[in-house]
Amino acid sequence: MPTEERGVVDPLLGFADALPAASPDAGALAPMLHLLTFALDREEFAIPVTQVREVIRVNGITRVPQVPAHVRGVTNLRGRILAVVEIRTRLGLTEAVVTPASRIVVVEVRGRALGLLVDRVSQVTKVPAESVAPPPEEVVTADTDYLTGVARWDSRLIMLLDLDKVLLPNA
Numbered sequence: 001m002p003t004e005e006r007g008v009v010d011p012l013l014g015f016a017d018a019l020p021a022a023s024p025d026a027g028a029l030a031p032m033l034h035l036l037t038f039a040l041d042r043e044e045f046a047i048p049v050t051q052v053r054e055v056i057r058v059n060g061i062t063r064v065p066q067v068p069a070h071v072r073g074v075t076n077l078r079g080r081i082l083a084v085v086e087i088r089t090r091l092g093l094t095e096a097v098v099t100p101a102s103r104i105v106v107v108e109v110r111g112r113a114l115g116l117l118v119d120r121v122s123q124v125t126k127v128p129a130e131s132v133a134p135p136p137e138e139v140v141t142a143d144t145d146y147l148t149g150v151a152r153w154d155s156r157l158i159m160l161l162d163l164d165k166v167l168l169p170n171a
Helices: 011-018 163-167
Strands: 032-040 043-048 052-057 071-077 080-086 103-109 112-118 120-128 147-153 156-161
Touching (some): 032 103, 032 156, 071 112
Antiparallel strands (some): 052 103
16 A cells, blocks of 8 residues: 555655746756867867767877878777878868877767867867857858857857868868
């Protein structure tokens, strides 16, 4: 026989009943963007965490002759050959120097796994969607349309990238 029927309230149910009822707006929180942030040179960039498979240390990249300049080479990821893109040169920055802080961010773009060589991974963070402003019109050209917005968060400016446009600009 349930304890409620005998006139005794179960302690868990009593505790739940004592909690204040949720207001109608309780579930209507501001939308958040879940991002992986990383550094290239002295700037901070971000991509949606949903496109990130994993982050790995740089354990050796083998150059491949006659590939586009922004392809750094290939690396072995647990027996699988992974193409590594030099995201810095793809964005028009100088070539990266691999340091102990350098990482390869393994991403999925159009069903393919690719590695992005970055200077360092900062963090996985949630940023309120309202903190993102469109990039200034003077900055966005046909060559820089990969920039989807700029987030102002914790006194930082984080540039949001569209990986499809960065990696496959003519697609």
